[in-house]
Amino acid sequence: NAGVTQTPKFQVLKTGQSMTLQCAQDMNHEYMSWYRQDPGMGLRLIHYSVGAGITDQGEVPNGYNVSRSTTEDFPLRLLSAAPSQTSVYFCASSKGQELQETQYFGPGTRLLVL
């Protein structure tokens, strides 16, 4: 199993550009989520999905869109990038949404917005 994969590993954007961060998992997990990691702030939840066709907002959803058309994929879209979105983005998945479920994290995408 590849686990949770993310592409690209690193991206530079100009302000106003759009892009999609890809995330895929091959563990048949129902729950998937996106986080951003900023220095001194830990990880903050952007959006999550409890299954195909279902998404919801997390703590910091503004400026980001998601969709979940399949169980495996959960892309994150930046419609108009801003310097404040410079961060490291992590995708994670878990078998279910129960409290005790362990999340498995991808290797991250480092995004720089100029």
Add this chain to the structure above:
Amino acid sequence: GDSVTQMEGPVTLSEEAFLTINCTYTATGYPSLFWYVQYPGEGLQLLLKATKADDKGSNKGFEATYRKETTSFHLEKGSVQVSDSAVYFCALKDNNDMRFGAGTRLTVKP
């Protein structure tokens, strides 16, 4: 809302020293508590977890006990190794909301 507070780093220890990283939380419900570890250039990996009060999570010599009365989940290890150098995150999950602490960087010197 829910939140996690953990001790600020960085923490530098000599090999075989005792480690404590403090973590306290606030939550409206009865969350599960986690410690994740992040090695350089990698994503987070689960280190240990506890799902109810008085549970003790343990893994690789690390331990943490879910203390509801003090709302704490402190991470401990009796004898650290150089390979334990990483960033450690305390986290809670309450319903579909997962909250992380800011992370504590640990460096262990030979």
